[in-house]
Amino acid sequence: xxxIAVSESGRLTLPVEVRRRLGLEGETEVEVEVDGDAIILRPxxxxxxxxxxAYTPEHRALxxxxxxxxxxxxxxxxxxxxxxxxxx
Numbered sequence: 001x002x003x004i005a006v007s008e009s010g011r012l013t014l015p016v017e018v019r020r021r022l023g024l025e026g027e028t029e030v031e032v033e034v035d036g037d038a039i040i041l042r043p044x045x046x047x048x049x050x051x052x053x054a055y056t057p058e059h060r061a062l063x064x065x066x067x068x069x070x071x072x073x074x075x076x077x078x079x080x081x082x083x084x085x086x087x088x
Contacts, residue, residue, distance in 0.1 A: 014041075 006012045014024070022043055024030075033040040053059060069075070078086075 002015055002018070004012055004015065019025070024043060029044045029046050030041045031044040033042070047055070
């Protein structure tokens with residue numbers, strides 16, 4: 001166990017071995033949770049709001065169905081020309 005200091009402004013520095021173990025490189029965002037008298041830090045991935053739709057339960061269900069169709073061979077192959085007509 002390591003002991004680290006928290007500055008007057010609330011900043012703390014994680015030792016290099018901790019950052020390496022967690023794969024934290026450069027400037028990284030972490031989420032903070034308080035559990036009783038413990039502080040839990042987890043590496044976080046922050047998404048831009050316009051990309052969040054891809055992680056909704058509805059979209060994840062569509063992806064799951066699409067992957068199942070692909071595994072079962074239910075795939076339609078289109079030429080470039082046929083793909084171009086889909087958007088019209």
